[in-house]
Amino acid sequence: MKIFVMAAKVLKSLFLKPATLGYPFVPRVYYKNTRGKIAIEIAKCIYCGACQRKCPAQALNVNKAEKNWVINRLRCISCGYCVDVCPKKCLTMENTYSVSATKKEEEVFSGA
Ligand code: SF4
Ligand code: SF4
Known part of the structure; x- marks a missing residue:
């Protein structure tokens, strides 16, 4: 009996839209609230370190002395x-993802 269930699913899926995108020919649609990459307006930053302390992934490093x-x-x-x-509202969450990279490098923003 299971073979009939499977055959029915296979037949049904022939008429459904694909579940995946044909990337890169079909571009990804980003929504207004898509959680993408973090951006900073470095000129507004006071290097208080609040973002670093709150980050649960230890992804941030703030150096006040070196700005x-x-x-x-x-x-x-x-x-x-x-x-x-x-506190300065200088961080924003963009709704696009980071581009792929070939090296595991940190991104440094300097206000010095
Ligand atoms: S980005 Fe904001 S929270 Fe982080 S160090 Fe700068 S001012 Fe402080
Ligand atoms: S708190 Fe850390 S993990 Fe969360 S968005 Fe900011 S940098 Fe990324």
């Missing part, structure tokens, strides 16, 4: 906690 704000995008889980706690 550096560093993000490891491979660690970031796009939770948005850093955006919520920033």
Whole structure:
């Protein structure tokens, strides 16, 4: 009997739209609230470190002395906690993803 159930599913799926996108020919649709990559307006940052302390993935490193704000995008889980706690509102969650990279490098933003 199971063979009939499976055959019915196979026949049905022949007439359904594919569940996947034909990337890169069919571009991904980003929604207004898509959780993508974190962006910073470094000129507004006061290097208080609140974002680093709140980050559950240890993806951020803030150095007040050197005026550096560093993000490891491979660690970031796009939770948005850093955006919520920033007192200067200089962090935003963009609705697009980071581009692929060949090296595991941290991204450094400097206000110095
Ligand atoms: S919480 Fe905001 S102001 Fe403070 S270090 Fe992070 S980005 Fe800069
Ligand atoms: S979005 Fe979450 S994981 Fe990513 S840097 Fe901010 S607090 Fe850390």
